[in-house]
Amino acid sequence: MTEKQQGRISSTDETGEPLDRIFVHDYVLDVEIGVFTNEKGVTQRVRFSVDVDVMPATGALDDDIGNAFDYDHITNGIKSIIARGHINLVETLAEEVAMHCLAHPRAARVTVSIEKLDKDPGAVGVEVVRSKART
DSSP states (O other): OOTTTTTOSOEEOTTSOEEEEEEEEEEEEEEOBOSSGGGTTSOEEEEEEEEEEEOOOSSOOTTOGGGSOOHHHHHHHHHHHHHTOOBSOHHHHHHHHHHHHHTSTTEEEEEEEEEETTSTTSOEEEEEEEEOOOO
16 A cells, blocks of 8 residues: 555645645445446445545644544445445446535545455456635
8 A cells, every 4th residue: 555545645735735634544335336237236345445635723623523524524424425325337426425525614635546346356446536626
């Protein structure tokens, strides 16, 4: 695993200011996904790795989870998206996860990697990188 995949490389916003990073890696869930007939009505193991670059907190966190960008925001969002039912494309799932993460007020940029683990000859998937539009 590279340093980037481990969430260790810092990033900056468009002005060069450093961003914090919240991440969830190697999160595996059973998902109804796929366009082929044999993928309908069944689940497949899917691995999610999500890195969200966030603006640093403007105030003290006071050791209170309510003041932080909680990684549960990521995992609960993923669970909510897949609970809606079958998804045809991995790309659609990645885009929805990215948009969910960017909806958080502190989120600036997100990288979402999704892998279907039960395809031959190994894992296949997609990675998307999205940034919040600045006005």
